[in-house]
Amino acid sequence: MSSEESAGASDGVSRRRFFGAGAAVSAAGALAVGAAGGAIAATALRPAQDTPTPVSELSYPFYGDHQAGISTPPQDHLVFMSFDMTSKSATDLQLVLAKWSAAMAQMCAGQTVGSAEPAREQAVPVDTGEAVGMGPQGLTLTLGFGPSLFDERFGLAKFKPALLKDLPAMAGESLQAGYTGGDLCIQACAYDPQVAYHAVRNLARMARTQVKTRWTVLGFGRASAGANQSTPRNLMGFKDGTRNITQAEDMDQHVWIADSDQDWMVGGSYLVARKIHMLIETWDADQIGDQHTVFGRSKEEGAPLTGKAEHDVPDFAAKGSDGATIIAADSHVALAAHENNGGVKLLRRGYNFTDGIDDVGRLDAGLFFLSFQKDPEQFIKLQSKLGASDRLNEYIRHVGSALFAVPPGLPEAGKYFGQEFFG
Numbered sequence: 001m002s003s004e005e006s007a008g009a010s011d012g013v014s015r016r017r018f019f020g021a022g023a024a025v026s027a028a029g030a031l032a033v034g035a036a037g038g039a040i041a042a043t044a045l046r047p048a049q050d051t052p053t054p055v056s057e058l059s060y061p062f063y064g065d066h067q068a069g070i071s072t073p074p075q076d077h078l079v080f081m082s083f084d085m086t087s088k089s090a091t092d093l094q095l096v097l098a099k100w101s102a103a104m105a106q107m108c109a110g111q112t113v114g115s116a117e118p119a120r121e122q123a124v125p126v127d128t129g130e131a132v133g134m135g136p137q138g139l140t141l142t143l144g145f146g147p148s149l150f151d152e153r154f155g156l157a158k159f160k161p162a163l164l165k166d167l168p169a170m171a172g173e174s175l176q177a178g179y180t181g182g183d184l185c186i187q188a189c190a191y192d193p194q195v196a197y198h199a200v201r202n203l204a205r206m207a208r209t210q211v212k213t214r215w216t217v218l219g220f221g222r223a224s225a226g227a228n229q230s231t232p233r234n235l236m237g238f239k240d241g242t243r244n245i246t247q248a249e250d251m252d253q254h255v256w257i258a259d260s261d262q263d264w265m266v267g268g269s270y271l272v273a274r275k276i277h278m279l280i281e282t283w284d285a286d287q288i289g290d291q292h293t294v295f296g297r298s299k300e301e302g303a304p305l306t307g308k309a310e311h312d313v314p315d316f317a318a319k320g321s322d323g324a325t326i327i328a329a330d331s332h333v334a335l336a337a338h339e340n341n342g343g344v345k346l347l348r349r350g351y352n353f354t355d356g357i358d359d360v361g362r363l364d365a366g367l368f369f370l371s372f373q374k375d376p377e378q379f380i381k382l383q384s385k386l387g388a389s390d391r392l393n394e395y396i397r398h399v400g401s402a403l404f405a406v407p408p409g410l411p412e413a414g415k416y417f418g419q420e421f422f423g
Contacts, residue, residue, distance in 0.1 A: 144404025179400025219351025267408030275400030
């Protein structure tokens with residue numbers, strides 16, 4: 001977790017409860033959606049006009065050079081789901097990816113994936129219906145492929161990028177099998193939680209005979225900041241994301257893949273997902289002075305301890321009257337800063353989460369850390385350093401972990417993710 005380059009908060013959009021359930025959409029119906037994909041067109045970003053676009057009507061283009069949900073300004077809510085293929089048929093995998101690609105385009109445009117109320121009483125609704133009339137709500141859906149997808153089941157070994165492999169064991173981990181890995185993942189982000197949940201629910205529903213859910217995280221508050229967004233706070237009360245990547249040149253240098261041993265990954269990125277449990281009760285009992293030392297920043301303003309304002313550049317060499325550096329070398333800020341890591345940067349896109357209480361009655365909450373980078377080694381290098389020395393480790397545990405290859409965006413309707421795998 002790095003407070004230097006992630007964030008979280010709400011833009012005032014009403015929060016709704018998440019509702020569960022799920023069943024199946026017919027393959028024929030979903031493929032019909034794909035065939036009609038030429039008529040699908042997500043609206044552009046907020047238009048320049050006197051009256052801003054209502055958030056319910058805001059949509060981001062689905063088709064383009066890169067998948068949405070990466071450089072897109074982070075929305076307020078997240079549903080992240082990891083899946084395993086239950087079928088060993090390459091044809092079934094192809095069918096899932098084709099259905100999902102078409103359905104993702106429709107839902108990002110604020111449309112249903114079929115009728116939610118068929119005329120015939122005996123008919124099963126194609127769309128589950130809970131997002132009818134709610135609008136796109138800035139929904140983005142981002143798909144990734146896990147290392148396990150390229151094993152012997154589907155004959156895809158020749159398409160596996162050399163960089164796509166399970167992350168190595170690192171200090172500070174207490175990984176739980178129920179929050180690791182997966183063949184596929186979907187990251188759904190929106191300004192309304194019900195819209196995000198509807199999207200993932202319907203994708204899982206239409207593929208229920210080919211995939212099963214491996215694990216999921218519901219993010220109730222963004223913990224990352226994009227361009228022109230205020231810096232939000234993590235559940236420790238500190239601003240999170242002050243120095244996150246926002247400039248196009250940084251995206252090109254650190255996020256988008258320009259050269260790969262697999263042509264299908266050019267224009268894509270690698271997604272790291274880490275579920276980080278915070279020891280909330282322990283942190284809440286800590287003195288404010290120690291909290292400042294742990295982060296290397298002030299709590300309310302978010303300024304480095306060598307400055308006065310949030311965006312002042314930290315001075316890691318400055319010393320106090322006792323001769324020690326004002327910002328401790330093992331503070332979170334010092335260890336995570338790109339100045340101290342050979343210029344390494346990540347695009348953070350994390351979310352706060354809570355799962356109620358744990359089995360001994362403590363708050364089960366923390367940060368669902370998501371980062372995008374052109375090479376997983378960027379994350380490995382940074383997290384290895386943080387895991388070994390970060391003062392924050394006294395208050396956090398990494399309990400979940402996964403790596404996914406995120407292909408580039410689709411150029412047009414009728415194309416689908418992974419199409420290159422099937423000839």
